[in-house]
Amino acid sequence: NAGVMQNPRHLVRRRGQEARLRCSPMKGHSHVYWYRQLPEEGLKFMVYLQKENIIDESGMPKERFSAEFPKEGPSILRIQQVVRGDSAAYFCASSPSPTNQPQHFGDGTRLSIL
């Protein structure tokens, strides 16, 4: 069974474009988490979702960023009107339940803004 799958692995966008990052959780996992890693830094929590619900978006910037986890299909992290400061690695993690279970991470999407 594959682990957490993220695509694309690398994404290049010009300033002002939109970026869409996809994450398919591990089989049997219904809880998805998005984190952002700036160069030479640790990961910072962005948002926690269950199917069709945003549970905690306390780490999401208020503007331009949105996330969803529809009933069917992968979770999507969407960044509108990207700016240079959005360049980072975006990691998705999943767990089977929110409590007492470790989060397993995908290989990330490295977003570069020209």
Added chain:
Amino acid sequence: GEDVEQSLFLSVREGDSSVINCTYTDSSSTYLYWYKQEPGAGLQLLTYIFSNMDMKQDQRLTVLLNKKDKHLSLRIADTQTGDSAIYFCAEMPGQGAQKLVFGQGTRLTINP
């Protein structure tokens, strides 16, 4: 508040033990984790410890938790070149929060 601190660099000789240290601030943290990140890759879960435990051993890895001092360490016995990576300490804060709070990561370098 929530804050996790790690030293940024550690260099050891091949075959020696590596000890990576971490301090955290949230006394209500339920679980503490160690993740490994190799260049260009995602985070690999190495081990984790529940906050009511003092120690956990898993093959070459030993985790020690001093809850009074809010100090966590990861010991890697017989360090090999394949252990070169960045190691992240993370806490799961209490009060129902499901987000992981990460340290800055410790870059482990192995010298031949």
